Amino acid sequence: MEIERKFLIKEMPDLQKYPSKELEQGYLCTSPTVRIRREDDEYYLTYKSKSKDDIAREEYNLPLTKESYEHLIKKADGNVIRKRRYLVPAGKGEGGRDLTAEIDVFAPPFAPLVLAEVEFTSVEEAKAFEKPQWMGDDVSSDRRYYNSYLSTVDAESIIDMFNT
Amino acid sequence: MEIERKFLIKEMPDLQKYPSKELEQGYLCTSPTVRIRREDDEYYLTYKSKSKDDIAREEYNLPLTKESYEHLIKKADGNVIRKRRYLVPAGKGEGGRDLTAEIDVFAPPFAPLVLAEVEFTSVEEAKAFEKPQWMGDDVSSDRRYYNSYLSTVDAESIIDMFNT
Numbered sequence: 065m066e067i068e069r070k071f072l073i074k075e076m077p078d079l080q081k082y083p084s085k086e087l088e089q090g091y092l093c094t095s096p097t098v099r100i101r102r103e104d105d106e107y108y109l110t111y112k113s114k115s116k117d118d119i120a121r122e123e124y125n126l127p128l129t130k131e132s133y134e135h136l137i138k139k140a141d142g143n144v145i146r147k148r149r150y151l152v153p154a155g156k157g158e159g160g161r162d163l164t165a166e167i168d169v170f171a172p173p174f175a176p177l178v179l180a181e182v183e184f185t186s187v188e189e190a191k192a193f194e195k196p197q198w199m200g201d202d203v204s205s206d207r208r209y210y211n212s213y214l215s216t217v218d219a220e221s222i223i224d225m226f227n228t
Numbered sequence: 229m230e231i232e233r234k235f236l237i238k239e240m241p242d243l244q245k246y247p248s249k250e251l252e253q254g255y256l257c258t259s260p261t262v263r264i265r266r267e268d269d270e271y272y273l274t275y276k277s278k279s280k281d282d283i284a285r286e287e288y289n290l291p292l293t294k295e296s297y298e299h300l301i302k303k304a305d306g307n308v309i310r311k312r313r314y315l316v317p318a319g320k321g322e323g324g325r326d327l328t329a330e331i332d333v334f335a336p337p338f339a340p341l342v343l344a345e346v347e348f349t350s351v352e353e354a355k356a357f358e359k360p361q362w363m364g365d366d367v368s369s370d371r372r373y374y375n376s377y378l379s380t381v382d383a384e385s386i387i388d389m390f391n392t
Binding site: 092109111124128129135136 | 256273295
């Protein structure tokens with residue numbers, strides 16, 4: 065089960081201090097989600113069930129080979145999404161555990177889009193989360209910020225989207 | 229974990245007595261296996277890891293909607309396979325439990341191919357299995373009888389294959 069919240073960025077942290085990975089991903093379908101992703105030199109097929117409440121959904125992360133990834137990415141619908149993901153501290157969760165935000169810095173055509181996601185171990189922890197001051201609006205329920213949605217839009221509507 | 233053995237048929241049981249389903253399936257990739265399947269009016273995406281010993285491998289069976297199935301089947305490589313699957317008793321397993329053979333009767337271009345598969349709960353049970361007299365050769369290790377292989381061959385080589 066994946067439980068997470070997504071935020072815009074109000075004030076960008078100094079990302080160069082934090083570990084990062086290069087991500088490339090495409091979608092074979094979006095309801096349920098079947099996604100293929102490269103993370104540096106690791107490859108995965110991910111299945112996500114339909115979300116019931118915009119926070120929690122079932123997720124399976126299954127390994128692919130480089131060859132099967134390259135075969136499957138050709139079958140992706142619409143845009144292949146490229147972004148760099150930074151792992152940045154985001155305060156404390158249940159029992160004082162450290163929370164981490166994944167800050168995704170999108171490459172063209174989605175630049176300058178930047179999103180931060182925090183994963184939780186329970187819905188209670190997700191609801192109790194107090195965002196650091198560098199985080200902006202909560203967009204967990206805004207479908208326009210789903211990567212699966214971004215994979216379907218054309219470059220012009222992307223520019224429109226972030227100017228309104 | 230899926231543990232199974234596959235057999236040819238020596239003498240066909242009277243299939244009309246047994247419950248059956250109509251199956252249609254295609255492959256998005258084969259190593260690992262990513263398969264989409266319709267079983268009557270249920271739809272699944274199945275992931276199978278690479279097999280280490282031809283008997284056991286990791287398997288995930290994930291639900292799809294009719295719409296996502298119809299979208300994904302267009303992305304399948306090679307042949308879409310159609311067959312009717314009958315569930316037929318196949319003796320006793322560990323602790324006297326009833327074993328069931330899935331007898332797959334393939335539609336063209338694979339007819340008159342028929343295969344029987346038995347699923348086990350342990351490698352020991354699989355090895356101890358005594359086949360009913362209607363079952364023929366064990367072809368568990370013969371890649372030519374993998375459905376994923378059949379999806380890649382052309383109709384002429386199929387005819388050659390079952391005549392040699």
